[in-house]
Amino acid sequence: MLKRALESVLSEKESAEIFSAFDQIGDIIIVRIPDLLLGKKEIIGKTLLEQIKNANTVFYQSSPVEGDFRIRDLEFLAGENKTQTEYKEFGCRFLVDVEKVFFSPRLSTERNRIADLVKDGETVINMFGGIGMFSIMAAKKKKCTVYNIDINPDAAKLCEKNISLNKLAGSIISLHGDATQIINEKLKGKGDRILMLLPERSDEFLDSAISAAKKNGIIHYYSHIHADKKTLAPKLSEKHFLEITPVKSEILYSRMVRAVGPRYYQTVVDARISK
Ligand SMILES: C[S@@+](CC[C@H](N)C(=O)[O-])C[C@H]1O[C@@H](n2cnc3c(N)ncnc32)[C@H](O)[C@@H]1O
Incomplete structure (x- = not known):
């Protein structure tokens, strides 16, 4: 579904790159976008938001994970502009701030x-x-x-x-x-x-x-x-x-x-x- 939706705005090769380059953390999506596709970042954000179940926010990761705190720069792309969410894994619940902490x-x-x-x-x-x-x-x-x-x-x-x-x-x-x-x-x-x-x-x-x-x-x-x-x-x-x-x-x-x-x-x- 998502692959097909991305292919409506990107080439097959481009959509494959985006498809393997995003993480969902609770209701927040973080996507890495290659330089050549940065001109299309808004439409990529909008498509991910529309297609991914439970997603309310999309950010583009504009720096690698870096510094003492191992955090990354994020640029807001689509949905609700917030950085806190709740993530669930193996029956445990985690409050995360995707901008302020490593995750x-x-x-x-x-x-x-x-x-x-x-x-x-x-x-x-x-x-x-x-x-x-x-x-x-x-x-x-x-x-x-x-x-x-x-x-x-x-x-x-x-x-x-x-x-x-x-x-x-x-x-x-x-x-x-x-x-x-x-x-x-x-x-x-x-x-x-x-x-x-x-x-x-x-x-x-x-x-x-x-x-x-x-x-x-x-x-x-x-x-x-x-x-x-x-x-x-x-x-x-x-x-x-x-x-x-x-x-x-x-x-x-x-x-x-x-x-x-x-x-x-x-x-x-x-x-x-x-x-
Ligand atoms: C790669 S993250 C791992 C975090 C956690 N184990 C996880 O998997 O979610 C490394 C963490 O080390 C912390 N850190 C960096 N230098 C440190 C130090 N000198 N003493 C204690 N923590 C440090 C960072 O703030 C960061 O949260």
């Missing part, structure tokens, strides 16, 4: 994988927790305690709201600030499991993750890696992790999470450390 619906498989790995009774330290997506999914499934740290004040505030919305007060603690500083002040040696979802800067924060972990804690180390084929990316990440980790580490698992550019992949390595 990706494309990590849902990974969030579910981590929630399945967490065991009852664990303490999880989510170093770059954002609005609490991974933390809430884990605490909904397992009786764990999660420290959700984020340096973006809007993310930390939304995390608090999301904890209440999902009735998880007491299980998740939202902490606003720099992960290294917070770990040094109050979380050293506390984590059974450490999540490091800031792939561009994982190496810089690895010492802090190790310091946050218990003696034999597990670290979920996310990174971005160049590889000729996507099947090679997980092994290359394992090799890199083993080269840089300053402590004895056993690789438990690795996978390619998603493609982030041509021959460029986001990967995760699960490692049990010994210190």
Whole structure:
């Protein structure tokens, strides 16, 4: 339906590009538009709004995800001009502000994988927790305690709201600030499991993750890696992790999470450390 509607205003090749370049977050659509099609952005916005069930707003993403807060510039295209919405995933509810905080619906498989790995009774330290997506999914499934740290004040505030919305007060603690500083002040040696979802800067924060972990804690180390084929990316990440980790580490698992550019992949390595 949508493909056919786009083909009424764009060529077949152009509509295929747009078709694979938008995300729906609650009732908000965010679309990336190639430079050559920018002249048609209004009609693209109008078509997406008309065709997509439950969509009330369309934004064009005019910058990559960037800066300390990992957020993007958005330009309003169609519908109601608002940036807050509610997103649902695996029975959890999330208030999101698509302009002020990082958010990706494309990590849902990974969030579910981590929630399945967490065991009852664990303490999880989510170093770059954002609005609490991974933390809430884990605490909904397992009786764990999660420290959700984020340096973006809007993310930390939304995390608090999301904890209440999902009735998880007491299980998740939202902490606003720099992960290294917070770990040094109050979380050293506390984590059974450490999540490091800031792939561009994982190496810089690895010492802090190790310091946050218990003696034999597990670290979920996310990174971005160049590889000729996507099947090679997980092994290359394992090799890199083993080269840089300053402590004895056993690789438990690795996978390619998603493609982030041509021959460029986001990967995760699960490692049990010994210190
Ligand atoms: C890629 S996002 C991941 C957010 C969240 N885990 C999710 O999946 O929705 C990285 C997050 O790290 C936060 N961040 C960046 N530098 C940080 C730091 N030094 N300490 C704590 N959080 C930081 C950003 O504000 C951003 O929300």
